[in-house]
Amino acid sequence: METLISYGLGVIGVVMTAMVVIPALSNSMPYPSTRLMITNLLRTNPRQAELACKTGEGTFLEGIGSAIKTAAMLGGSRDPGMIQKATIPSYDAGAAVAVQKWKGYLMKAKLGAMAAGGSVVLGFQKGTPILLIILALAVGAGYGFLFLRTNEVERSMVLARREVLPEVDRVFIDGRY
Numbered sequence: 001m002e003t004l005i006s007y008g009l010g011v012i013g014v015v016m017t018a019m020v021v022i023p024a025l026s027n028s029m030p031y032p033s034t035r036l037m038i039t040n041l042l043r044t045n046p047r048q049a050e051l052a053c054k055t056g057e058g059t060f061l062e063g064i065g066s067a068i069k070t071a072a073m074l075g076g077s078r079d080p081g082m083i084q085k086a087t088i089p090s091y092d093a094g095a096a097v098a099v100q101k102w103k104g105y106l107m108k109a110k111l112g113a114m115a116a117g118g119s120v121v122l123g124f125q126k127g128t129p130i131l132l133i134i135l136a137l138a139v140g141a142g143y144g145f146l147f148l149r150t151n152e153v154e155r156s157m158v159l160a161r162r163e164v165l166p167e168v169d170r171v172f173i174d175g176r177y
Contacts, residue, residue, distance in 0.1 A: 003129075006122035010135040013116030017142040020105040020112075024149055027058045031156040035164055038064060042167045046177045058101050059153065060160035066094030067165060071172045083172050091165050095157040102150040109143045116140070 038061060041049035046068070053065025070090035071083055116132075116139040123132040171177050 002122055003126050006119045006126070006129070006132060009115045009119035009122065010132045013112040013114075013119060013139045014135050016112030016115065017109050017139045020108045021142040021145060024102075024105055024146055028149065029056060029059050029061075031060070031152070031159060034059065034061065035160065038164060039167050042164075042171050046171045049171075058098050060095060060098070060156045060164070062098040063091040063094035063157065064160065064164055064168060067091040067168050068171075068177075071168065072177060074172070076175075078173055078175055080169065080173050083169050087165060087168055087172075088161075091161060091168075095161070099150075099154055099157060102146075102153050106143075106146050106150050109139075109146045113139050113143045 034056065038049055038052060041052055050065060050068045050072075053061040053068065056062060056065070067087040067090045070086050074082065074086055077083065116136040119132050120136045123129040
């Protein structure tokens with residue numbers, strides 16, 4: 001019975017981790033190329049940049065899209081102080097939503113890692129099942145990937161606030177939107 005429970009926990013751990021690693025793999029946009037793309041769009045076609053931000057769910061583009069929407073609702077004001085006072089909190093709120101999404105992924109992977117760890121502990125009581133160790137290593141690798149990706153997303157949020165958000169402000173200050 002303990003063997004069956006240990007294998008069940010191992011499978012549950014792998015499934016839980018795979019359920020969050022697969023969407024995370026499909027949602028990985030490297031910061032340098034994405035920053036270059038959105039900066040170019042902001043300089044050439046700001047309305048297209050707003051549409052591009054809608055495709056970047058879970059990245060800094062979520063915050064940039066929120067800042068563009070907020071600045072567009074200012075009624076055509078070109079006052080730099082007013083635009084910055086509107087876009088910075090809006091960006092921070094949008095970025096916080098994206099970071100929380102990644103932290104939710106990480107929490108689910110953590111639960112999967114605990115299930116896989118429990119399966120290994122139960123498995124060692126009956127012997128040394130190599131399959132459970134392999135499953136636990138796979139879950140650990142998935143958790144490690146998500147941990148690194150979450151840190152990368154948080155880092156890109158800080159960089160985008162410093163590098164891309166001023167471009168959003170310039171679009172509205174220059175009246176190009």
